Amino acid sequence: MTAIDSTLRNEILNKLKKRNNSENGVHSHIIKSHSKLTELNITLKQEINEVKMENQRLVQENIELRKSSGSTTTNASISVDKYQLFEEKLLKAKDEVIDLQKRLVDQAQQVISLNKILKEKDDELSLKEVKILDLESKSELLKAANKELENKIAASEEQIKLWKDEKVEMELQFNCLLQKYNKTKEEYQQILTASLRFREEQIEKVNKLNELEAERIQLKLKEELLKAQTDFSHINLNDTPMSIGASNHRNLKMHAYNIPLVNKAVYKFDCNEGEVNAIKYHRNGKYFATGGGDRKIKLWELKDGKADHIGNLIGSNASVASIDIDSENNLIAGTSFDFACRLWSMNDHRLRMSSGDVQPTHTLTGHTNKVLSGKFLGVMKVVTGSYDRTLKVWDLMQKACIKTLFAGSSCNDLVTLDSQSIISGHLDKKIRFWDIRMDPPQSEISLQGKITSLDVSSNRNYLLASIRDENCLKMIDIRMNQVTETFCCEEYKPGFDWARAIFSPDIDHQFVCAGSADGSVIIWNSVSTKVEKVLKEHNASVISLAWHPQGNHLITCDAKKKAVIWACK
């Protein structure tokens, strides 16, 4: 507490109390009562006002009531007249009421009829509306259809446009291509003319070459003819016409015969790989062909006692079985184990030009088994014999088989006599004679064993058949169909089913020659049936032989690719 003198404080307190008294004290009472009075005053005033207003209102009400009830205090005397007046008024009023009611009824009726009409109209209206709706919908449909059609038209127009454009394009392209085509045509024409020209030139060249070749051949032929003439003259001098016995004694051994009896191997060479099945001489004696297991026919030329390989004939798919040469047309027929017979053309110049391989000109297929033998028959025909037990005659112009002869047994070898006659030897030990005009064989000869080879003599009278199982050769007279001679030898044994035996090429067919399985070559005298010579040179079984057309020498081939040229020395 803040220190203060208590006296001072009391002094101040007293002063405050005094103040309060004077300011506050009495006046507060007065003011209180004063304010109370004023409030009372105000409230009383308000009440008075209210009462006054109430009073006024009541007065007004009173006045009104008085007014309203004022009429009840009028005089009674006037009342009767008034009453009558009132009655009249009342009657009038009643009449009026009746009138009005009548009018009311009329009007009600009118109203009813009008209502009816209104209903009818409404019905019509609704019907019409329905119709309208129908028509509207129809029209909408039509519009829609219309739109669709329009769309279609638009689409098709567009298409037409497109096509037109395409057409124009195509035309342009066509024109272009046409031009190109014309150009190429022209070029082609040019090329054609150029090539024709070129070919002509080539042909001229070839012709020239041919001419040269022909001249050369002619010269050669002339030379050979001269040579041959001298040889023949030599031989002719040394023998009496076709007399075998006389010539035996007059000359030395070798000159006693028309054909010199070969006794010596002059040249040995490898001809075909594998076994050499066939060998054949060209009639001019210059060429011979060998064919064998290497599927080729090799052409050789004899020069100075040596054999020169000039060419190959290829095309065979299996071993070559037999070869026949058509000297006039220069064709070589080679039959093969691949069931076909092939023909090669042996033109001189071509051989000389290319000592290469020559393809066949014809391939004769039709046999269903190995074709063991094939020979030229007449002009432009070939007959083949096969293990399928048939003989087929082929026409070279048509290059087709024109006849099939059913032999009934596999044919090992065949020979042709002339353009109609065929003789074939078969495994069933029969030799059949055929005429191609008739189907069944003309005649048959049965022998004791398999026929492995046939050869016909140069005078066409005698047939030589070699028989395997009997190991002998039989000479058959063709005219009489009889076996005339039999040739046997101890060493003779055919090594193969197609081991060949041949006549000597001279008119008298002095000798008969065959190869044996042990490699020896045996020569018999055809008249005396004696073995003239046994030549041993081969190491393997001898399959085929060929005598030079002039009889100078003999070539034999064996199963091991060797060929030996025998001559008389």
Place this chain on the structure above:
Amino acid sequence: MADDKEILKEIWDGKIPICFKLAENEWRSSEPEEIYLMVSRQSYFPLVLEKVQRHFAEYVSQTKRHNEVWLDYNGTNLKWHYPIGLLYDLYANQGPENQSNIPWALSVHFDEFPGDLLHCESKEVVESFFLSTIKEADALKHKGKIINEMQRKDHLQLWNGVKSDKFEQFWSMNKKLMEASEGEGFMSIPFRVYQLDKPFIQKLFQPFSESGKKRTLKDLLEFTFGETISSSKLILIQGIQPSMDTPIQWLSEHLSYPDNFLHICVK
């Protein structure tokens, strides 16, 4: 510390009777009835004029009825932001001996609001003025520490206490503002010295001198005016004339108005 509850209560209960008359130029029809009110010295005019306005409204023409009311005493327009006690002391009080001006007659005006008066639109204006004055006082006393520690609700409690004339409500908060350490007092005393027709004087005045001696009212007045006051002058605080030797610290604690200022009138 403001411990002297008796003194404080006496101060708080101070009331003045006022007679409100409607200004003559504003009578509409008839002389309006005067209205008497007992108003608290500690209050402010805008808080008590409601009844007056209501009473006089019916006597005033329609248009003026809702105007802002202003008061004058003998031609002097009364400032509404002075406490009522101060206004009375300054203008009407003629000392404790003379009670000629009780009840205090004031004229009520509806019209012609004077230009030199501040408008008071609502009670909130008074509230904000009151609170700002308290803050000023506390700034002088404690550098504003205590008032700033108080929350808004505490400020409102102070104001509501004044508005509703509730002693306990007011002083339960106000005693915090009256705290001062023994022997030191406030930093400086919040006081204003009023004189007629002169602006009030407010200066910094420490309650204790450098030597630690308590300073008195006499010292204050001498400090304010720079010279000794003649004894013929009337020094009114809260309507009484305290002794010149009263310690200023005590005076500030007990005799301050609710806005914590010591309003001194010198007449």
